[in-house]
Amino acid sequence: QVPLVESGGGSVQAGGSLRLSCAVSRYTYISDRIAWFRQAPGKEREGVAIVYTPIPYTDYANSVKGRFTISQDNAKNTVSLQMNNLKPEDTAMYYCAAGYNIGCGLLLTSKCYNYWGQGTQVTVSS
Numbered sequence: 001q002v003p004l005v006e007s008g009g010g011s012v013q014a015g016g017s018l019r020l021s022c023a024v025s026r027y028t029y030i031s032d033r034i035a036w037f038r039q040a041p042g043k044e045r046e047g048v049a050i051v052y053t054p055i056p057y058t059d060y061a062n063s064v065k066g067r068f069t070i071s072q073d074n075a076k077n078t079v080s081l082q083m084n085n086l087k088p089e090d091t092a093m094y095y096c097a098a099g100y101n102i103g104c105g106l107l108l109t110s111k112c113y114n115y116w117g118q119g120t121q122v123t124v125s126s
Contacts (some may be wrong), residue, residue, distance in 0.1 A: 002028055002115040004096045009120030012086055018122060020081040022096030028115075029053060029077040033100040036070065036081045037110055038092035038122070047108025048094070051079055059107060064090075086124045093119040 008020040024034060035050040049060045049070040058070050069082045083090065099114030100107070 002098055004028075004098060004115055004117035006094065006096045006117040006120040008080075009094060009122045011123040011125065014087055014124055014126050016086050016124070017082070017084045018086065019083070020094055020096075020120060020122075022079045022081075022117060024077055024079065024096075024098060026077050028098050029072075029074075029079075032098045033107060034079045035097045035100075035108060035113065036079075036094060037097055037108075037113075038090075038094045040092040043092075045095070045110045047106075047110065049081060050107045052107075061108060083122070086122075088124050088126045090122060091124050092122060094122050095119045 005023045012018055030053055033050055033052045036048040037045050038048050039045040047061055048064055049068055051058050051070045067085045071080050096117040097113035101112050104112035
């Protein structure tokens with residue numbers, strides 16, 4: 001089991017910002033793809049953003065491009081998700097994921113990840 005510890009969720013009004021963080025082991029940080037997913041009540045879990053440190057490589061879901069930024073803190077082995085201009089439709093439980101199965105498929109596909117954090121709630125009010 002790879003421990004992933006998320007923090008930083010909360011409640012904001014539309015247009016506001018939040019920053020989520022995911023703390024991982026050093027090995028995971030330097031070798032694995034680390035992604036953020038979210039799941040709203042009654043909806044499927046969807047990929048939000050991913051970072052792959054060795055290249056480095058990042059990618060985002062179309063719904064968050066230009067508003068969310070995924071970044072790394074080498075000293076703390078953390079991956080953060082800066083979320084700006086939040087919208088009510090961003091309301092969801094946000095999860096950090098790692099343990100990507102090589103060759104599984106698209107990098108923002110939840111079934112391709114083996115390890116998950118406990119989640120942190122983000123609520124955006126209009």
